[in-house]
Amino acid sequence: MARRRRGADGPDGVAVVDKPAGWTSHDVVARARRQLGTSRVGHAGTLDPAVTGVLVLGVGRATRLLRFLTALGKAYVGEFQLGVATDTLDAEGEVVARHDMSAVTIAQVEVAAAALTGAVQQIPPMVSAVQVDGRRLHDLAREGVEVERPVRTVQVDRFDVSPVDHTVGRWHLDVVCGTGTYVRTLVDDLGRALDGSAHLVTLRRTRVGSFTDAEAVPLDELDVSSLLSPAEAVRDMPAVRVTEDVAADVRHGRVLPVDRIGPAGDSADAEAWAVLDEAGTTLLAVYEPHRSGTAKPAVVLTPAAT
Numbered sequence: 098m099a100r101r102r103r104g105a106d107g108p109d110g111v112a113v114v115d116k117p118a119g120w121t122s123h124d125v126v127a128r129a130r131r132q133l134g135t136s137r138v139g140h141a142g143t144l145d146p147a148v149t150g151v152l153v154l155g156v157g158r159a160t161r162l163l164r165f166l167t168a169l170g171k172a173y174v175g176e177f178q179l180g181v182a183t184d185t186l187d188a189e190g191e192v193v194a195r196h197d198m199s200a201v202t203i204a205q206v207e208v209a210a211a212a213l214t215g216a217v218q219q220i221p222p223m224v225s226a227v228q229v230d231g232r233r234l235h236d237l238a239r240e241g242v243e244v245e246r247p248v249r250t251v252q253v254d255r256f257d258v259s260p261v262d263h264t265v266g267r268w269h270l271d272v273v274c275g276t277g278t279y280v281r282t283l284v285d286d287l288g289r290a291l292d293g294s295a296h297l298v299t300l301r302r303t304r305v306g307s308f309t310d311a312e313a314v315p316l317d318e319l320d321v322s323s324l325l326s327p328a329e330a331v332r333d334m335p336a337v338r339v340t341e342d343v344a345a346d347v348r349h350g351r352v353l354p355v356d357r358i359g360p361a362g363d364s365a366d367a368e369a370w371a372v373l374d375e376a377g378t379t380l381l382a383v384y385e386p387h388r389s390g391t392a393k394p395a396v397v398l399t400p401a402a403t
Contacts, residue, residue, distance in 0.1 A: 107135040109157035110324030111166070115313035116144055116152040116302075125316060129154055132319050141166035142276065142305065147189055150302035151310050159327045161396045165369060165383065169306030169333055170254070172273045175299045177284040179206070179266035182294035186222050186281035196293035203260055206268065209290040210256045217253050219282050251278040258287075267298070306333040327380040327398050328373060334383070335364035336371040347372050347381045348400055352393045358384055359392050369395055 112133075116125055122143045129138045139160045141153040150173075155163040180198040183190035252275035261267040272280055281297040288295025303310045314323045337360050339347060346353055360370045369385045380398045387393040 107137065107157050108133055108321045108324055109159050110326055111159050111162070111308075111330035112154040112156060112319055112323050113305075113308045113313045113325070114152045114154055114319060115310060115315050116149055117316060118149050119146055120316070121146050122152060125152055126154065128316060129156070129319055133321060133324075139163050141169075142171070144302060145187070145300075147187065148300045148302060151305050151308055151313050152302075153305050153308055155330070156324060158398055159330050161398070162327065162330050162383070165331065165334060166306065168276050169308075170273065170275055170304075171278070171302060172304035173270070173280050173300055173302050174272075175270050175280070175297060175301060176261060177268050177270055177287075177295050177297050179268065179288060179291070179295045180293055181266075181296055182285070182288065183296045186279075186285045187297040188299070190296070194294050196288075198266055198288075198291065198293040201266075201291055201293070203263060205291060206258055206260075206287070209287055210258045210270075212290065213283055213286055214253045214256050217251050217278075217283070217286075218248050219251050219279060219286075220248055222279060222282055222285075249277060251275055253278060253283065256283065256287075326378075328371070328378055331371040331380060331383065334369065334371045335360040335367045336373055336377075338373050338375055338377050339381070340375055344374055344381055347384075347394070348397065350382070350394045350397045350400070352387055352391050353384075355386065355390050355392050359386075 112129065114125060114129070122140050126138050126140055130136055133156055135157060137157050137160055139155050141155065141163045144150070144152055153166055155166070179201065180196050181192055182194040184193050253272065255271065255273040257271040259269045261269050270284070272283065280300055284295050284297045337358065339358065343357060358372065359365070360367050364370065369383050371380055372382045372384055373380060382394045382397045382399070384392045385395045
């Protein structure tokens with residue numbers, strides 16, 4: 098696997114970190130800045146402190162690619178508890194209700210979970226990073242304020258459940274979903290659908306796009322050699338390779354005809370795509386459709402020399 102070396106202006110690339118429990122995503126970014134020796138670090142999607150697993154970091158110039166990585170699908174595994182509701186919808190909160198769900202069958206739980214797939218309407222939990230009127234919900238929740246939250250449509254591709262200990266209501270979950278999905282809200286909705294309650298006990302993010310926990314680096318082992326190159330950072334995007342004459346125009350950030358710069362085949366209608374050099378090893382830019390059959394750069398990673 099190719100790695101990105103530190104350049105004159107600091108390291109560039111993407112780090113796939115295995116976030117430990119108890120750390121906020123901001124904590125991880127702050128630690129990464131110290132370990133990598135650069136202030137230019139950001140993340141592609143918040144994880145709650147109790148959640149472990151894949152957190153994708155952009156470093157240096159690759160921070161400009163984070164908006165494309167944030168939109169990638171996610172996968173999670175974890176456990177939930179039927180019959181107990183908490184004010185945060187997870188094990189970090191205070192118990193606010195209990196329900197006797199001993200009569201609920203395995204088949205009923207499986208059917209209810211299957212019904213929560215596809216396009217699902219969710220209300221973000223109060224303890225979340227969503228902003229309402231310029232305030233983050235978790236800040237309002239700490240002040241004891243609860244506000245109306247807008248309903249959002251999220252995509253849940255898979256919500257598989259299996260009993261860990263059916264006699265006490267402990268269940269395993271396996272979720273594949275689109276960005277913006279709250280798994281603890283999904284679990285809460287499952288409990289309500291069964292005329293009871295449920296809360297999330299543990300959760301681990303196993304995948305962001307094609308970035309998996311199998312390649313994730315423990316936070317305390319993160320260093321410059323851990324970074325994937327900018328070209329690898331956009332491996333989930335359609336990509337085109339261009340000759341040097343086109344690359345020269347790309348480095349200048351020029352608007353170009355789609356038939357000269359755009360993807361073909363199944364990717365012809367892509368909202369954005371990576372533009373690589375002829376060898377396919379250097380990311381020059383990310384382009385997107387413009388107008389009248391043209392494409393414009395959303396991000397230029399390798400500008401022309403001055």
